[in-house]
Amino acid sequence: MEENILSEVPVEEETGIVRISDEVIGVIAGLAASEIEGVAGMSAGLVGDISNKITGKKSNSKGVKVTMDNGLVVIDLHMAVEYGMKIPEMSMKVQENVKNTVETMTGLNVALVNVFVESVIFPKVDKDEEIE
Template sequence: MEKDNQTNITRETGKYDVSGVGTVKISEEVVGVIAGIAATEIDGVSGLNPTTTRGITQVFTGKRNVTKGVKVTIDEKKSTIDIVMSVEYGYNIPEVVQAVQENVMTTVENITGLKVSEVNIMVNNISVKKQEVAGKDAK
């Protein structure tokens, strides 16, 4: 396990031993919020899409999930972030996905100190702006 000497962070699990006073753990949901924001900062990302389970949960509970489309798994050996998203029509999907992976990994590591081992992306939709669709219908 990799440790940061200044704050005694166990980077794989996100647990902190703060000056010997106690332990702080960053939840997977917090990491998910950070990852979701970082993903949507990239040009070409039109939105994050909830997984089927989360979408159904939102319908039945009425609660909005701020981490829709993001799943975070943190265990003793690695941390993984899975993102389901839409890309805007006309953008190069591999370039957008690579930019999202890099931004999510860097942002989560910088804000939390957690070592991210994988950022997996699933593009499950292409979004087209209404103006583009209206322009094509007029032809």
């Protein structure tokens, strides 16, 4: 079972320690990525999709991997994009939005946001349109 790692957020006053789990950071990153036009969804991969079907759970952090490296956050996003989008431009917008959102909400420093485009989603065509 995967260990749920907690990230410590520096606190200016001596009032205590704030810890944020990697799963929470993953949820924030996944939601921030999905805000960008052209992102069709996050991709958990084959194993993640099977796991979600077996357990019946839908995770908002699917397709997102969060790691800490020397106090910096590294986020890997596995996404599906809509056909016709300019992938490099869209990916840069995703990186910027995820970095800004995670840093604003958690106070952690995001070093890298890696975007992996794993599939392209084509628009559905109605059978009536095919006949014409």
